[in-house]
Amino acid sequence: xxxxxxxxxxxxxxxxxxxxxxxxxxxxxxxxxxxxxxxxxxxxxxxxxxxxxxxxxxxxxxxxxxxxxxxxxxxxxxxxxxxxxxxxxxxxxxxxxxxxxxxxxxxxxxxxxxxxxxxxxxxxxxxxxxxxxxxxxxxxxxxxxxxxxxxxxxxxxxxxxxxxxxxxxxxxxxxxxxxxxxxxxxxxxxxxxxxxxxxxxxxxxxxxxxxxxxxxxxxxxxxxxxxxxxxxxxxxxxxxxxxxxxxxxxxxxxxxxx
Amino acid sequence: xxxxxxxxxxxxxxxxxxxxxxxxxxxxxxxxxxxxxxxxxxxxxxxxxxxxxxxxxxxxxxxxxxxxxxxxxxxxxxxxxxxxxxxxxxxxxxxxxxxxxxxxxxxxxxxxxxxxxxxxxxxxxxxxxxxxxxxxxxxxxxxxxxxxxxxxxxxxxxxxxxxxxxxxxxxxxxxxxxxxxxxxxxxxxxxxxxxxxxxxxxxxxxxxxxxxxxxxxxxxxxxxxxxxxxxxxxxxxxxxxxxxxxxxxxxxxxxxxxxxxxxxxxxxxxxxxxxxxxxxxxxxxxxxxxxxxxxxxxxxxxxxxxxxxxxxxxxxxxxxxxxx
Ligand SMILES: Cc1cc2nc3c(=O)[nH]c(=O)nc-3n(C[C@H](O)[C@H](O)[C@H](O)COP(=O)(O)OP(=O)(O)OC[C@H]3O[C@@H](n4cnc5c(N)ncnc54)[C@H](O)[C@@H]3O)c2cc1C
Ligand SMILES: Cc1cc2nc3c(=O)[nH]c(=O)nc-3n(C[C@H](O)[C@H](O)[C@H](O)COP(=O)(O)OP(=O)(O)OC[C@H]3O[C@@H](n4cnc5c(N)ncnc54)[C@H](O)[C@@H]3O)c2cc1C
Numbered sequence: 001x002x003x004x005x006x007x008x009x010x011x012x013x014x015x016x017x018x019x020x021x022x023x024x025x026x027x028x029x030x031x032x033x034x035x036x037x038x039x040x041x042x043x044x045x046x047x048x049x050x051x052x053x054x055x056x057x058x059x060x061x062x063x064x065x066x067x068x069x070x071x072x073x074x075x076x077x078x079x080x081x082x083x084x085x086x087x088x089x090x091x092x093x094x095x096x097x098x099x100x101x102x103x104x105x106x107x108x109x110x111x112x113x114x115x116x117x118x119x120x121x122x123x124x125x126x127x128x129x130x131x132x133x134x135x136x137x138x139x140x141x142x143x144x145x146x147x148x149x150x151x152x153x154x155x156x157x158x159x160x161x162x163x164x165x166x167x168x169x170x171x172x173x174x175x176x177x178x179x180x181x182x183x184x185x186x187x188x189x190x191x192x193x194x195x196x197x198x199x200x201x202x203x204x205x206x207x208x209x210x211x212x213x214x215x216x217x218x219x220x221x222x223x224x225x226x227x228x229x230x231x232x233x234x235x236x237x238x239x240x241x242x243x244x245x246x247x248x249x250x251x252x253x254x255x256x257x258x
Numbered sequence: 259x260x261x262x263x264x265x266x267x268x269x270x271x272x273x274x275x276x277x278x279x280x281x282x283x284x285x286x287x288x289x290x291x292x293x294x295x296x297x298x299x300x301x302x303x304x305x306x307x308x309x310x311x312x313x314x315x316x317x318x319x320x321x322x323x324x325x326x327x328x329x330x331x332x333x334x335x336x337x338x339x340x341x342x343x344x345x346x347x348x349x350x351x352x353x354x355x356x357x358x359x360x361x362x363x364x365x366x367x368x369x370x371x372x373x374x375x376x377x378x379x380x381x382x383x384x385x386x387x388x389x390x391x392x393x394x395x396x397x398x399x400x401x402x403x404x405x406x407x408x409x410x411x412x413x414x415x416x417x418x419x420x421x422x423x424x425x426x427x428x429x430x431x432x433x434x435x436x437x438x439x440x441x442x443x444x445x446x447x448x449x450x451x452x453x454x455x456x457x458x459x460x461x462x463x464x465x466x467x468x469x470x471x472x473x474x475x476x477x478x479x480x481x482x483x484x485x486x487x488x489x490x491x492x493x494x495x496x497x498x499x500x501x502x503x504x505x506x507x508x509x510x511x512x513x514x515x516x517x518x519x520x521x522x523x524x525x526x527x528x529x530x531x532x533x534x535x536x537x538x539x540x541x542x543x544x545x546x547x548x549x550x551x552x553x554x555x556x557x558x559x560x561x562x563x564x565x566x567x568x569x570x571x572x573x574x575x576x577x578x579x580x581x582x
Binding site: 013019095097100122123126127129132133134135139141144156159160163164167168169171172181182185218220221222223225227230231232234235236244245246248253255258 | 329330332333356357360361362363364365367368369371372373374375376377388389391392393394395397398399400401402403404405406407409442443444445446447448449450451462463469488496497499500502512513514515516520521541542543544545550551553555556557558559560561562563564568569572573575576577580581
């Protein structure tokens with residue numbers, strides 16, 4: 001199987017976030033980045049297929065500035081075969097539709113049998129790109145997939161619904177699967193993998209190469225991001241750990257629970 | 259001027275509360291921008307619910323009735339919604355951010371070459387229409403402005419009051435052919451959750467830990483002793499379960515259990531909306547988090563800004579001492 005995995009590099013989940021000078025995104029200087037949590041699970045699903053069928057090819061694709069090469073190298077270290085780096089300022093500044101058009105054109109050029117993506121990004125939280133890419137590439141999709149089995153080119157996907165219910169759907173390749181976190185246990189890159197990754201190709205592509213130059217004007221624009229004023233806030237206990245513990249004990253007694 | 263199309267959602271044959279909330283947002287935008295509101299109801303049997311919706315929405319309510327729409331199916335839904343879009347030619351399409359909504363809404367946006375914004379909880383219609391939504395898992399909010407229409411927007415269920423207006427609307431059935439054989443994603447079944455070993459919904463005291471714990475061993479060392487001292491049970495946020503530190507039966511939230519204990523202690527949990535919907539019904543909430551801006555403090559009754567690895571053991575010790 002030919003498998004495409006889209007992955008985004010996002011600020012590390014423990015990074016301290018500060019709003020950028022123009023107020024529309026965060027300051028990228030001096031923070032660590034990592035592979036979007038959902039996308040590590042997407043890559044693992046792809047690598048599981050490759051484990052069963054060594055003739056499979058896993059291609060990882062990421063759009064973003066120079067720093068995303070780090071994420072692509074990590075994915076190659078975990079076992080992906082080659083990488084495509086979409087590097088263009090106009091792609092980085094567009095909205096979900098513009099990004100989806102760009103990424104769908106990678107799929108049109110590569111013609112994969114299956115695409116794995118994350119359900120959502122840890123930073124933008126749009127949960128937009130997967131169904132959009134599926135539509136533009138012309139294949140069926142399933143989102144929030146928490147279990148997946150494959151029989152030849154048929155996939156049985158369990159979609160997570162509210163309250164613990166699962167919706168079981170069947171799709172045939174070519175198709176796109178957007179995974180939920182927890183669908184598998186993600187492997188680590190081995191030392192050997194990391195060494196081998198250095199020789200694997202990372203192919204750069206511009207908006208022009210992908211035929212989307214001039215088509216990326218945002219239809220919806222992020223005007224501003226900010227730390228919201230809290231609608232309500234808890235009374236914050238002060239003091240040393242032991243003093244705080246005493247105050248909590250008093251409260252728990254008052255509630256009649258001690 | 260333009261039209262706003264509200265896509266309603268049936269759940270067990272009834273229009274969800276979230277659809278009436280969409281209607282509230284639609285009417286607010288319509289009033290500010292001089293738009294008209296129309297809606298669509300899709301499902302197997304839709305007539306009665308469409309009538310009920312029309313009595314609150316006013317405007318035309320389109321219906322698409324077809325047996326293949328009984329269960330959610332992305333291809334069938336997109337075909338049905340496309341028919342309503344052809345009819346209404348909307349500038350704005352509003353959808354609830356639910357497991358079906360988030361599945362088809364971006365797909366429809368791509369089909370219509372429309373802008374897309376998701377999981378909004380508010381709007382600002384005073385200038386360019388702006389949608390307000392959370393980013394970075396709730397650590398920040400973003401204002402997203404419409405630059406060119408059409409735009410598809412999804413809204414968080416519970417973000418506003420359901421529309422209670424009474425109005426005179428009309429229902430119009432659309433004749434849409436859906437070829438069941440051509441559906442590429444096939445519905446197989448809905449599986450109900452399996453019986454749990456522990457039932458968090460019955461617990462009086464829950465001590466939950468989040469991603470900050472860092473490992474299963476830390477749950478044993480830090481969270482379990484507190485739960486034990488209090489005679490409560492251990493709960494967790496989703497990343498804890500994803501990482502395999504605790505089984506899924508311990509997960510609190512929209513895709514775990516919805517709990518309402520007398521006391522809920524959240525240690526090292528940021529307070530993402532999907533966690534909060536599972537525990538905000540607790541009578542008393544204590545949050546322990548080192549980040550004073552963490553959204554969990556918004557729902558907590560008492561907060562401690564500090565390191566859980568210091569606070570929790572101190573609390574465990576104090577409770578043991580108090581019990582004598
Ligand atoms: C400087 C800057 C300016 C921006 N301006 C705007 C704007 O004006 N309007 C606007 O709406 N948004 C804007 N964005 C946000 C941006 O376009 C979003 O990335 C986009 O809307 C997709 O949302 P998401 O990242 O939340 O992805 P989601 O849809 O949540 O991601 C789902 C999946 O898509 C894949 N994916 C997502 N991004 C990538 C990527 N870069 N490479 C490979 N795979 C990917 C991953 O598999 C991911 O798990 C801006 C972002 C930046 C950094
Ligand atoms: C469709 C969907 C369904 C979901 N369902 C659920 C669900 O059912 N339940 C659920 O919980 N989540 C759910 N999520 C995930 C949710 O969005 C969040 O990602 C998750 O709740 C975050 O878990 P967390 O708070 O443990 O981790 P984080 O958000 O990473 O927060 C960790 C917190 O710990 C604090 N911290 C770090 N170190 C310390 C320390 N030493 N002492 C004190 N504090 C510290 C940090 O300041 C931070 O606030 C769902 C998401 C989606 C998209």
